[in-house]
Amino acid sequence: MTFQKERSAGFLANHMARLFANGLQQRIRPLGLAPAQFMTLLALWDEDGLTQRELVQRLDVEQATMANTLIRMERDGLIERRLHPEDGRSQSIHLTAKAVGLREPATQAARSQNEVALAGFSEDERLVFLDLMRRAIASMRAG
Amino acid sequence: MTFQKERSAGFLANHMARLFANGLQQRIRPLGLAPAQFMTLLALWDEDGLTQRELVQRLDVEQATMANTLIRMERDGLIERRLHPEDGRSQSIHLTAKAVGLREPATQAARSQNEVALAGFSEDERLVFLDLMRRAIASMRAG
DNA sequence: AGTAGTTGAATAGCATGCTATGCAATGATA
DNA sequence: TATCATTGCATAGCATGCTATTCAACTACT
Known part of the structure; x- marks a missing residue:
């Protein structure tokens, strides 16, 4: 067949x-x-300040994929990372004004x-x- | 909204x-x-001996994408290239016995x-x- | 407290896909 | 026929996605 x-x-x-x-x-x-940046922004426009782990869960991509996407988004001035107040391993991801405007x-x-x-x-x-x-x-x- | x-x-x-x-x-x-190799094999199992150009048309990927996939398939012993008898620019892509058996x-x-x-x-x-x-x-x- | 296991992220390496270029072989035309 | 345009392919460079590995920070348990 x-x-x-x-x-x-x-x-x-x-x-x-x-x-x-x-x-x-x-x-x-x-x-x-770029498309993956847009997809990530969709999650952050809804809930700013998510951790990388939370983004991974919401978008169902591997952690390594998200880590690389976040590197490019930081490079492009779309996000900044802030130290998580309760967990020294993680950071919260925050949109820049530029990203909000998009x-x-x-x-x-x-x-x-x-x-x-x-x-x-x-x-x-x-x-x-x-x-x-x-x-x-x-x-x-x-x- | x-x-x-x-x-x-x-x-x-x-x-x-x-x-x-x-x-x-x-x-x-x-x-x-790998998935792209499988997709390419689907076309070649149907019609062995297609040119790269014909594969591009049948699978709707860019020529550069197909060129790279073919490099990996040749490396993995799935295809061989033969000189096209009528056009010195193109080659025909042929399945190996290994690829036929898969x-x-x-x-x-x-x-x-x-x-x-x-x-x-x-x-x-x-x-x-x-x-x-x-x-x-x-x-x-x-x- | 100290050790062991878990968890959040980074990194390396690779496949797929794209755009942009470059090049050689063909084809078309003055 | 000499020139110019087209066509088939290769290559460079980059974004996404994956698996596998490593590391540091946190948790839990003895």
């Missing part, structure tokens, strides 16, 4: 995610942001990219699509 | 694709394969990973999901 990539959820998910990332990258590049244009860019992807979808299809993705994510995290 | 990542198609697509890639990686690592175990690994992801889906939901992903891909490639 042939394995047909166009019928493989994993293959399609990979292709789709690359197109989302490329599209987002084009849109947020003028803001000086919230509206950056989220608007992401909304635009989502709109391009879902342009031909009905309102119902959009809800179904998000639900199916969340369920696939939950299945893989469990299994 | 807050941008909620759990309601963003792009965010969910990225998360889902990472989980697919991680799961696939675990399964094919014992075969000595077809069944590797595609079985991918099927298993897909099954984990879609475990809770009805047959109808699976078809809908694949269709929605194909449509999102088409929209982004067009727009």
Whole structure:
């Protein structure tokens, strides 16, 4: 039996995610942001002052990945680190004014990219699509 | 208005694709394969002897990305390059016996990973999901 | 208190993906 | 045919993501 990539959820998910990332990258590049930085900002715009460990949990990436992303964000003036008052091992990550100011244009860019992807979808299809993705994510995290 | 990542198609697509890639990686690592190598093999198992340019078209990655993947596949004894008889610039990419022999175990690994992801889906939901992903891909490639 | 285990982060090394360049082989055209 | 544009590929440089390892700080237990 042939394995047909166009019928493989994993293959399609990979292709789709690359197109989302490329599209987002084009849109947020003028803001000086990269996709993983944007994803990290999404968490920090909601809850400033998280630790690296908490960011890892919220975004489900490996600790080493987040450590490197934070290095680049610090380099780019998006975050600063403060010593955690209760735990000498950890730091809290705080947004700079620059990062706070990027919230509206950056989220608007992401909304635009989502709109391009879902342009031909009905309102119902959009809800179904998000639900199916969340369920696939939950299945893989469990299994 | 807050941008909620759990309601963003792009965010969910990225998360889902990472989980697919991680799961696939675990399964094919014992075969000595990495995800991008597997993706490239999918194209070559179907049509051996493609050029780099043709692989780029079929998999929708950048030429430079494919060039690097092919370097690693050649290093790992999965492909060999032959001079193109009609065009001195290009080569045709051919599978080794080793790569041919990996077809069944590797595609079985991918099927298993897909099954984990879609475990809770009805047959109808699976078809809908694949269709929605194909449509999102088409929209982004067009727009 | 002192030792052992746990936990938060950093670092090394590698795969994938991208953009930007450069180069050689082809092709098209004056 | 000589020149210019196009095309196929390689390379450099960087961002993301992973696994594996190390280190220091905290916790728990004897």
